[in-house]
Amino acid sequence: MSIPLSEFTRRRKQLMRMMDKHAIAIIPSAPVRVRNRDAEYPYRQDSDFLYLTGFSEPEAVAVLVPGREHGEYVLFCRERDPVMETWHGRRAGQDGAIEQYGADDSFPISDIDEILPGLMEDRDTVYYTMGRDTDFDQKLMGWINRLREQVRAGAHPPHEFISLEYLLHDMRLYKSRSEIKAMKEAARIAVAAHKRAMRACRPGMTEYQIEAELLYEFRRNGAEPAYQSIVGGGANGCILHYTENRDELKDGDLLLIDAGAEHLGYASDITRTFPVNGRFSDAQRELYEVVLEAQAAAIEKTVPGNHWNDPHMAAVKVLTRGLVELGLLKGKPAQLIKEGEYRRFYMHRTGHWLGLDVHDVGDYKLDEEWRLLEPGMVTTVEPGLYIPAGSKGVPKRYHDIGIRIEDDVLVTKDGHDVLTEAAPKHPDEIEALMGEAAAA
Numbered sequence: 001m002s003i004p005l006s007e008f009t010r011r012r013k014q015l016m017r018m019m020d021k022h023a024i025a026i027i028p029s030a031p032v033r034v035r036n037r038d039a040e041y042p043y044r045q046d047s048d049f050l051y052l053t054g055f056s057e058p059e060a061v062a063v064l065v066p067g068r069e070h071g072e073y074v075l076f077c078r079e080r081d082p083v084m085e086t087w088h089g090r091r092a093g094q095d096g097a098i099e100q101y102g103a104d105d106s107f108p109i110s111d112i113d114e115i116l117p118g119l120m121e122d123r124d125t126v127y128y129t130m131g132r133d134t135d136f137d138q139k140l141m142g143w144i145n146r147l148r149e150q151v152r153a154g155a156h157p158p159h160e161f162i163s164l165e166y167l168l169h170d171m172r173l174y175k176s177r178s179e180i181k182a183m184k185e186a187a188r189i190a191v192a193a194h195k196r197a198m199r200a201c202r203p204g205m206t207e208y209q210i211e212a213e214l215l216y217e218f219r220r221n222g223a224e225p226a227y228q229s230i231v232g233g234g235a236n237g238c239i240l241h242y243t244e245n246r247d248e249l250k251d252g253d254l255l256l257i258d259a260g261a262e263h264l265g266y267a268s269d270i271t272r273t274f275p276v277n278g279r280f281s282d283a284q285r286e287l288y289e290v291v292l293e294a295q296a297a298a299i300e301k302t303v304p305g306n307h308w309n310d311p312h313m314a315a316v317k318v319l320t321r322g323l324v325e326l327g328l329l330k331g332k333p334a335q336l337i338k339e340g341e342y343r344r345f346y347m348h349r350t351g352h353w354l355g356l357d358v359h360d361v362g363d364y365k366l367d368e369e370w371r372l373l374e375p376g377m378v379t380t381v382e383p384g385l386y387i388p389a390g391s392k393g394v395p396k397r398y399h400d401i402g403i404r405i406e407d408d409v410l411v412t413k414d415g416h417d418v419l420t421e422a423a424p425k426h427p428d429e430i431e432a433l434m435g436e437a438a439a440a
């Protein structure tokens with residue numbers, strides 16, 4: 001399963017159609033990052049670059065030159081090199097760039113200083129994402145300045161710079177059929193990982209042992225974590241971005257796992273919260289059911305024609321009402337919402353776009369208004385409640401309970417499709433799964 005080559009061609013053509021005439025787009029690959037001396041972080045291609053090329057090697061630059069006689073899509077990449085390939089791995093080379101990746105023309109990356117300024121000459125406008133890779137920003141300025149120096153010799157350097165993201169990120173917001181397929185697979189793998197974690201969990205295990213179960217499920221499916229998995233027991237569940245994952249899991253505590261898989265570059269992003277010992281306490285279940293109801297209300301609002309903010313407001317309403325009913329907040333829900341009182345226990349928003357990036361690109365507002373949801377958009381729906389010990393005025397039985405429930409929701413023509421719904425989230429379902437695993 002992969003994204004077909006024809007789709008990358010279609011994306012590049014669509015982008016070129018939207019660009020000004022006499023323009024050029026320049027998209028560099030992600031830089032390699034050092035972890036310690038000679039050891040690098042696992043390489044992850046830049047999402048914009050990947051979206052337009054499907055090419056996952058570092059040291060590459062994609063250039064789109066609409067109307068160029070010798071081909072509109074030029075890919076600079078590393079040359080084939082038997083010695084380097086023996087040490088560091090295979091390379092597509094220039095022939096591979098053309099034959100396997102559909103480039104019209106390809107040059108060695110080592111020749112870019114000589115060739116790219118020539119491609120920019122006679123172009124009025126450069127589309128480029130400034131400020132993401134400062135080394136590349138400087139190179140680009142160097143090429144432009146070289147052209148400027150040659151003005152008296154007849155050079156015509158570009159004089160307009162436009163942020164590439166503006167066009168590209170709107171394209172990325174609407175997922176195609178093959179992207180949705182890839183996201184469904186990323187979801188399927190993450191669902192399996194969460195179920196595996198629920199089955200494996202026992203009091204006395206550690207958070208990293210549960211993380212290992214997640215990683216095992218990701219890797220045996222050819223996927224990797226889309227982001228650092230959060231595995232937080234008890235009080236750690238109240239730390240939104242807890243990733244140390246090193247404490248022991250205690251009988252009577254909840255465990256919050258926020259973990260997603262990346263497949264073909266596409267992310268899933270799931271959170272489930274369940275009791276370490278397989279049985280919710282009354283206090284845990286009371287809060288859990290509020291979050292679950294808030295999530296259901298938010299998912300219900302995730303349909304075409306609604307505003308981006310509608311699911312969030314639906315979740316906030318249910319959470320606030322629940323907090324009042326359980327005695328954690330005092331007052332009238334409407335007033336508490338107006339004053340933002342719920343933020344004591346719910347301090348993040350209910351979702352974000354999801355795609356090649358976990359927090360995917362795309363504007364949330366257009367002309368200062370919340371954007372309308374449209375078919376093909378994918379968002380997370382992830383309300384939560386976080387009640388750390390010492391929360392003033394909160395009965396002790398609720399202390400150190402952190403709960404989040406997160407699913408990935410595709411907006412469809414008729415409503416929505418919850419891509420991650422196969423991960424159990426109803427308390428009875430969770431208890432049944434964990435009970436079976438304990439008995440086995």
Ligand code: GLY
Binds near residue numbers: 258269
């Ligand atoms: N896993 C990051 C998030 O839920 O936004």
Ligand code: MN
Binds near residue numbers: 380382406
């Ligand atoms: Mn999320």
Ligand code: MN
Binds near residue numbers: 406
């Ligand atoms: Mn998440």
